[in-house]
Amino acid sequence: MEPPQLGLIEQSFNSRYSNWAREALDELPDNFTITDPCISGHPIVFASRGFLKMSGYSRDQVIGRNGRMFQGPNTCRRSVMEIREAIREERGVEISLLNYRKDGTPFWMLFRMTPVFGKDEGRVIHFVAVQVPILRRRQRRRNGEGLCDEILSNSCRREVCSSSSVELAGVSAADSDCRALEIEEKCEASDTEKQLAATAISNVLSVLTHYSESTGRLVCEKRFGPSLVSSSLHISLGRIKQSFVLVDPHLPDIPIVYASDAFLRMAGYARNEVLGQNYRFLTGVDTDHSALHQIKQSIQAQQACSVRILHYRKDKSSFWNLLHISPVRNATGKIAYFVGVQIEEGSVDRHGLSPEMRQLSVVGSIKVAVRSSSMSSSSKSS
Amino acid sequence: MMLRIKRVPTVVSNYQKDEGEDAARRGGGCGRNCLQKCCIPGAKLPLYTFKRVEEIPGDKCVLEHDDNQAPVAFLDSLLLGQWEDRMQRGLFRYDVTACETKVIPGRCGFMAQLNEGRHLKKRPTEFRVDKVLQPFDGNKFNFTKVGQEEVLFQFDASEDGEVQFFPDAPVDADSSPSVVAINVSPIEYGHVLLIPRILECLPQRIDRESFLLALYMAIEAGNPYFRLGYNSLGAFATINHLHFQAYYLAVPFPIEKAPTRKVTTLGDGVKISELFDYPVRGLVFEGGNTLQDLSNAVSDACIFLQDNNIPHNVLIADCGKRIFLLPQCYAEKQALGEVSSELLDTQVNPAVWEISGHMVLKRKKDYEEASEENAWRLLAEVSLSEERFEEVKALIFEACSYTLSEKEDEHLTQGAGDDKPPPLEGTGSINKGRNCNMVSGTQECLVLQ
Numbered sequence: 099m100e101p102p103q104l105g106l107i108e109q110s111f112n113s114r115y116s117n118w119a120r121e122a123l124d125e126l127p128d129n130f131t132i133t134d135p136c137i138s139g140h141p142i143v144f145a146s147r148g149f150l151k152m153s154g155y156s157r158d159q160v161i162g163r164n165g166r167m168f169q170g171p172n173t174c175r176r177s178v179m180e181i182r183e184a185i186r187e188e189r190g191v192e193i194s195l196l197n198y199r200k201d202g203t204p205f206w207m208l209f210r211m212t213p214v215f216g217k218d219e220g221r222v223i224h225f226v227a228v229q230v231p232i233l234r235r236r237q238r239r240r241n242g243e244g245l246c247d248e249i250l251s252n253s254c255r256r257e258v259c260s261s262s263s264v265e266l267a268g269v270s271a272a273d274s275d276c277r278a279l280e281i282e283e284k285c286e287a288s289d290t291e292k293q294l295a296a297t298a299i300s301n302v303l304s305v306l307t308h309y310s311e312s313t314g315r316l317v318c319e320k321r322f323g324p325s326l327v328s329s330s331l332h333i334s335l336g337r338i339k340q341s342f343v344l345v346d347p348h349l350p351d352i353p354i355v356y357a358s359d360a361f362l363r364m365a366g367y368a369r370n371e372v373l374g375q376n377y378r379f380l381t382g383v384d385t386d387h388s389a390l391h392q393i394k395q396s397i398q399a400q401q402a403c404s405v406r407i408l409h410y411r412k413d414k415s416s417f418w419n420l421l422h423i424s425p426v427r428n429a430t431g432k433i434a435y436f437v438g439v440q441i442e443e444g445s446v447d448r449h450g451l452s453p454e455m456r457q458l459s460v461v462g463s464i465k466v467a468v469r470s471s472s473m474s475s476s477s478k479s480s
Numbered sequence: 481m482m483l484r485i486k487r488v489p490t491v492v493s494n495y496q497k498d499e500g501e502d503a504a505r506r507g508g509g510c511g512r513n514c515l516q517k518c519c520i521p522g523a524k525l526p527l528y529t530f531k532r533v534e535e536i537p538g539d540k541c542v543l544e545h546d547d548n549q550a551p552v553a554f555l556d557s558l559l560l561g562q563w564e565d566r567m568q569r570g571l572f573r574y575d576v577t578a579c580e581t582k583v584i585p586g587r588c589g590f591m592a593q594l595n596e597g598r599h600l601k602k603r604p605t606e607f608r609v610d611k612v613l614q615p616f617d618g619n620k621f622n623f624t625k626v627g628q629e630e631v632l633f634q635f636d637a638s639e640d641g642e643v644q645f646f647p648d649a650p651v652d653a654d655s656s657p658s659v660v661a662i663n664v665s666p667i668e669y670g671h672v673l674l675i676p677r678i679l680e681c682l683p684q685r686i687d688r689e690s691f692l693l694a695l696y697m698a699i700e701a702g703n704p705y706f707r708l709g710y711n712s713l714g715a716f717a718t719i720n721h722l723h724f725q726a727y728y729l730a731v732p733f734p735i736e737k738a739p740t741r742k743v744t745t746l747g748d749g750v751k752i753s754e755l756f757d758y759p760v761r762g763l764v765f766e767g768g769n770t771l772q773d774l775s776n777a778v779s780d781a782c783i784f785l786q787d788n789n790i791p792h793n794v795l796i797a798d799c800g801k802r803i804f805l806l807p808q809c810y811a812e813k814q815a816l817g818e819v820s821s822e823l824l825d826t827q828v829n830p831a832v833w834e835i836s837g838h839m840v841l842k843r844k845k846d847y848e849e850a851s852e853e854n855a856w857r858l859l860a861e862v863s864l865s866e867e868r869f870e871e872v873k874a875l876i877f878e879a880c881s882y883t884l885s886e887k888e889d890e891h892l893t894q895g896a897g898d899d900k901p902p903p904l905e906g907t908g909s910i911n912k913g914r915n916c917n918m919v920s921g922t923q924e925c926l927v928l929q
């Protein structure tokens with residue numbers, strides 16, 4: 099993991115809960131991880147002692163990685179998809195999942211995940227997940243009696259409980275080969291394990307809420323107020339590495355409502371200094387007004403345009419910016435945003451894509467993200 | 481008897497005129513920068529070469545790529561950038577992002593799009609739907625007739641095992657490149673066609689190599705919301721020139737959410753499951769010791785289906801990790817007059833995307849009234865009956881494990897087919913075809929004798 103990202107990761111946790119929260123979380127016995135969806139790659143920013151012990155990895159090997167690193171060949175893809183969608187829709191999910199330890203051995207666990215919202219921002223700040231290992235109850239008796247009950251009530255059962263004799267026979271025959279059975283079959287958690295997961299989540303959340311009070315940047319379990327862009331859109335946009343901003347043409351003075359990390363790096367500003375501003379704050383004394391005029395016109399005409407414009411960083415140094423602007427429509431087919439993609443003149447792409455092509459590929463990704471994230475009836479539509 | 485249906489063919493290229501017009505133009509000089517002999521000399525197109533791998537890249541690989549911007553995400557950017565470029569150049573018939581779209585409320589999450597422009601202009605044409613394999617016909621529209629500006633890039637395995645990109649590579653007619661071209665009537669953003677070995681003019685028919693190519697494209701794109709689809713003839717493919725389709729939609733498809741029940745694991749580790757609680761019966765292929773194993777299992781199943789004249793659709797989802805195979809019989813029912821006029825009136829052609837749960841509707845009324853119930857009812861008509869599906873399934877397994885053992889014994893003789901268990905009862909025409917398949921044991925069976 100590169101150092102700049104690590105810095106972000108530490109900041110993601112500390113600025114919200116303070117360093118003290120780590121100690122408090124480390125006292126909890128449970129296995130859990132915390133991730134930050136706003137950092138590119140949606141990495142783990144905290145992993146509990148219990149979790150590290152269970153997975154066999156050291157802290158350094160886990161922080162900064164995505165939770166999918168624990169998946170393997172027999173992890174059910176449909177379950178992974180359910181988690182992916184829960185994240186996209188910013189809701190909790192509970193599902194049994196096959197993961198792999200560092201030494202390659204698989205284990206079943208009950209995965210329960212929930213979003214943590216910023217009280218003021220109204221967007222997801224972190225996700226918390228607990229991983230409760232599913233204990234295998236001792237193997238079933240050989241005689242048929244009670245077999246069915248046991249299969250249905252807890253422990254492992256076939257993915258579908260069709261009561262055909264073939265399937266039952268399959269289960270009992272597998273007694274001798276427990277390992278194979280464990281991997282192949284969907285493993286249901288018991289009520290006790292579900293209870294454990296629920297309690298663990300609420301313990302973690304209460305530590306987080308408590309410590310967020312100390313930094314004054316409150317988090318909570320429920321969403322309050324609207325955010326500038328929906329957080330599922332935020333996640334999709336976070337995957338796009340290049341420099342770009344989204345502006346909302348429906349708000350007064352067309353403010354920036356999203357700025358990518360690369361943009362902030364290029365311009366030298368912090369996110370909160372940029373959000374809500376009109377794009378013109380990047381211009382300065384030597385900026386050519388005709389370029390600005392061209393941008394304004396293309397927004398009015400709802401058309402794409404490319405300009406070369408002199409911009410200024412926060413430290414007042416200037417650079418030539420190749421700027422491409424394009425309207426972006428949401429699922430209703432209406433223009434929801436304009437995207438501005440910036441490429442500093444002279445920067446080269448290691449794949450040999452022209453600056454124009456790089457800009458257009460960002461536009462494409464953003465169009466897909468905005469359109470798709472506004473498709474569900476629950477999402478905002480203008 | 482010959483079964484035909486009338487439908488409005490989709491216009492995938494700006495050079496796809498109504499057949500009559502097209503024929504008229506062919507006589508004269510070309511001058512439109514196509515992909516035929518006349519225009520290929522000197523032609524240059526971007527070339528993306530991928531690295532052949534043994535296994536589907538694990539999640540760790542994907543993550544590392546994610547972190548340091550390695551090429552996995554690159555195919556994705558190339559495709560999106562090129563597509564947006566064609567959009568800004570005005571090559572599409574409409575702006576698909578201006579078409580209203582929504583998730584239909586309900587447990588399945590079917591998706592609907594209102595697209596009033598997709599089928600304008602073209603008049604209905606007759607399609608023969610009772611023959612899954614038909615010979616290539618150079619007089620009909622095919623992808624060598626598209627303009628080069630509609631081609632986004634050439635897509636092929638690299639020679640030296642590395643991912644590479646050449647912005648301006650000559651089109652080498654002798655090596656018959658595979659290309660990715662736009663569909664000028666897109667269903668969603670990024671709608672493209674992958675045309676394997678375009679200059680070989682292969683008919684719409686799966687072979688192992690082409691299927692593997694499609695699977696590689698899903699893997700290289702590395703985006704779970706970029707899926708590839710295939711329609712056989714008789715299952716709503718309208719162009720008899722081998723092609724796969726693909727587009728972006730960052731929403732899970734209902735078929736991906738449908739529960740599955742594991743049915744069998746093949747000797748090479750390919751796991752086959754069956755969909756349940758989904759209106760269309762189908763199989764899901766996953767895993768496998770190597771990528772080739774997975775690819776071959778699916779292609780062998782498709783080859784079996786096409787050799788036995790069973791129309792089918794294929795969806796490659798989850799970055800190539802899950803592949804759905806759906807035999808279908810809608811067109812046949814339609815030709816026989818067994819589909820209700822109510823369903824026909826919606827003019828929805830249930831090809832791979834519709835079957836996967838993404839419906840493109842032509843009438844505002846249908847869009848507004850779209851409900852899970854309606855979608856389900858339509859798709860239920862597409863599905864094979866339970867009995868028929870069971871038969872087909874059993875034969876597919878046989879075909880898959882059969883070709884598996886065939887691999888071990890390259891010099892398979894005719895007698896080998898005789899070792900197989902006797903055919904299931906009452907499977908009618910399937911069995912005839914099947915025996916043919918079993919005896920010759922290769923893809924060449926039944927075609928162009």
Ligand SMILES: Cc1cc2nc3c(=O)[nH]c(=O)nc-3n(C[C@H](O)[C@H](O)[C@H](O)COP(=O)(O)O)c2cc1C
Binds near residue numbers: 131179195
């Ligand atoms: C807080 C949190 C913790 C996670 N922990 C795990 C984990 O321990 N094991 C796992 O297999 N997936 C875990 N995931 C899920 C993956 O990170 C990822 O979201 C999932 O694989 C689906 O997305 P993908 O398609 O990008 O892989 C976690 C996700 C979150 C948000």
